[in-house]
Amino acid sequence: MSVMNTEVNTAMKFSTVKRHFRESIKSLGRNSWMTIASVSAVTVTLILVGVFALIMMNLNKVATDLENDVEIKVLIDETADEAAEKALIEKVKKLPGVSEMTYSTKEDELTKLVKDFGDDFKLFEQSNPLRNVIYVKAADPQQTAKVAKTIDKYEYTYDVMYGEGKVEKLFNFLNISRNVGIVLILGLLFTAIFLISNTIRITIIARRDEIEIMKLVGATNSFVRIPFLLEGMWLGILGSIIPIAVVTTLYHNIYKIIAPRLQGELVQLLDFSPLVYQVSGLLLLIGVLIGIWGSFMSVRKFLKI
Amino acid sequence: MIEMKNVTKKYPNGVVATNGISVNIKQGEFVYVVGPSGAGKSTFIKLMYREEKATSGQIIVNGIDLATLKNKKVPFLRRQLGVVFQDFKLLPRLNVYENVAFALEVIEEKPDEIRRRVMEVLELVGLKHKARMFPNELSGGEQQRVSIARSIVNVPKVVIADEPTGNLDPETSWEIMNLFEEINARGTTIVMATHNREIVNTIRRRVIAIEGGLIVRDEHGGEYGYEI
Numbered sequence A: 001m002s003v004m005n006t007e008v009n010t011a012m013k014f015s016t017v018k019r020h021f022r023e024s025i026k027s028l029g030r031n032s033w034m035t036i037a038s039v040s041a042v043t044v045t046l047i048l049v050g051v052f053a054l055i056m057m058n059l060n061k062v063a064t065d066l067e068n069d070v071e072i073k074v075l076i077d078e079t080a081d082e083a084a085e086k087a088l089i090e091k092v093k094k095l096p097g098v099s100e101m102t103y104s105t106k107e108d109e110l111t112k113l114v115k116d117f118g119d120d121f122k123l124f125e126q127s128n129p130l131r132n133v134i135y136v137k138a139a140d141p142q143q144t145a146k147v148a149k150t151i152d153k154y155e156y157t158y159d160v161m162y163g164e165g166k167v168e169k170l171f172n173f174l175n176i177s178r179n180v181g182i183v184l185i186l187g188l189l190f191t192a193i194f195l196i197s198n199t200i201r202i203t204i205i206a207r208r209d210e211i212e213i214m215k216l217v218g219a220t221n222s223f224v225r226i227p228f229l230l231e232g233m234w235l236g237i238l239g240s241i242i243p244i245a246v247v248t249t250l251y252h253n254i255y256k257i258i259a260p261r262l263q264g265e266l267v268q269l270l271d272f273s274p275l276v277y278q279v280s281g282l283l284l285l286i287g288v289l290i291g292i293w294g295s296f297m298s299v300r301k302f303l304k305i
Numbered sequence B: 001m002i003e004m005k006n007v008t009k010k011y012p013n014g015v016v017a018t019n020g021i022s023v024n025i026k027q028g029e030f031v032y033v034v035g036p037s038g039a040g041k042s043t044f045i046k047l048m049y050r051e052e053k054a055t056s057g058q059i060i061v062n063g064i065d066l067a068t069l070k071n072k073k074v075p076f077l078r079r080q081l082g083v084v085f086q087d088f089k090l091l092p093r094l095n096v097y098e099n100v101a102f103a104l105e106v107i108e109e110k111p112d113e114i115r116r117r118v119m120e121v122l123e124l125v126g127l128k129h130k131a132r133m134f135p136n137e138l139s140g141g142e143q144q145r146v147s148i149a150r151s152i153v154n155v156p157k158v159v160i161a162d163e164p165t166g167n168l169d170p171e172t173s174w175e176i177m178n179l180f181e182e183i184n185a186r187g188t189t190i191v192m193a194t195h196n197r198e199i200v201n202t203i204r205r206r207v208i209a210i211e212g213g214l215i216v217r218d219e220h221g222g223e224y225g226y227e228i
Helices: A014-030 A032-069 A082-094 A106-117 A119-125 A141-152 A166-206 A208-216 A221-262 A272-302 B041-048 B071-078 B096-105 B111-124 B140-152 B170-185 B197-202
Strands: A072-076 A098-104 A133-138 A157-161 B002-010 B016-025 B030-034 B056-061 B081-085 B158-162 B189-193 B206-211 B214-219
Touching: A014 A032, A014 A166, A014 A221, A032 A141, A032 A166, A032 A221, A032 A272, A072 A082, A072 A141, A082 A098, A082 A133, A098 A106, A106 A119, A133 A141, A141 A157, A166 A208, A166 A221, A166 A272, A208 A221, A208 B071, A221 A272, B002 B041, B016 B041, B016 B056, B016 B206, B016 B214, B030 B041, B030 B170, B041 B056, B041 B158, B041 B189, B071 B081, B081 B140, B096 B111, B096 B140, B111 B140, B140 B158, B140 B170, B158 B170, B170 B189, B170 B197
Parallel strands: B030 B189, B030 B206, B081 B158, B158 B189
Antiparallel strands: A072 A133, A072 A157, A098 A133, B002 B016, B002 B056, B206 B214
8 A cells, every 4th residue: 555645845836935935925816905905014014113213223323322320429528538549439430330431620610610610710720619429330320329329428528529419310211101102112013913914814715716716726825824924924925015104204314304403412313224224124024024913824724724 | 545433513502503524435436416405415515624623533645644634735735636516616707717726826837838737638628718808708608617726736536526417407418427427537536426316327437425424325336316
């Protein structure tokens, strides 16, 4: 008796691949209304996801910029002599968690003040009320408060200052908006997957007799399944075209308007490239994934023949 | 070729379609399966190509044990069988040629091999000149010929037919039967469920009669044996 020939061909033949692509594209045209419906759903979803992504990534950039700007200002007590000052500087330098440190004399500080607020402050050149200062940056900005408190305990520090409270509030706000954004995006993705699986389901119902015959003449499950998965993929790709165009144009214009105004400021927008390419790639990937996932869900239910 | 031992099929709704059937069909045989409607004929046929899975008992088709056959491997069983139905099951969007070629496409046969084999079977069933026509342009008999061509295009060892003449007029039925005889003469085993008394009584072959889920008669060169 013959042995089952299961190793017919593990690698799919090129003609088969061509057939699958042909079938999947034909099916898009045959169910054109459902195709339009799903593509629209994916389009709306991905436009929102894309805009959210642009906002989120820029907010993240702002947060990082602000974070990196946080520094500790250590005022050195006037009673400290040169040796004591040096000892303090050495101690701060050796403190773990300190990444950067600059020393600035009270004369330097006054010059800065004059530069920032005008010549009126030149009056103080006669008797400078300022103190020598050490500027310290924490390696991890989140640890700023801890580093500041440690330095405060050292001898000959008059005062230790950092933007206490404000930074924490900003990060809180950013985290909340990030979470809200993620929940919204997940909801939208879910809707798009649902619509795509419905489209594929209708396609499958329309082709039930065909599937039945395919199975009868010995088509494997994957042979039956692949055209539907490809169809889902096309829906995703078609649905990502408009969002990519929207995101690109939108950011191009926003960048053109806003970027010049932020010149020299602490906070900067992310550059057009590579951000827009990253977001576009992300949208395409999400489109393809929800397309394939959506059709996989409905094919799985229908192909238990 | 086809061996059943004590095969029982109980459907989830409690209906017992076959109740311990044992039968042995040899390579090259021509077997009629007869019996009243609802006697279990269709189930008996469906069990062979694993459309239905037996509740208990053993079925071996062409050396494959269907009880232990994994669902994933069923396609490879089907490739060794040809199946013909009462309602032809042709794809209306495809023409005659494409309908037959479909059976080879899904098993990923080479394109030039597909062309050669399809033309060969269309010649055999006498429809070479109608290769470009669509199913709705053909008579019932011609459609059944296409479906027979499709069932034998991958050179199966067994052709299983479920009332292939059920929708055809007597004259056309005879033509279809001649075709089956020709296929059988080439060494292909044929298992055919039928209600056609005239055919069974004229072309005398082995007859298996099923009633109430049991084989009540199994004789070579037998008669249809039921009054209509």
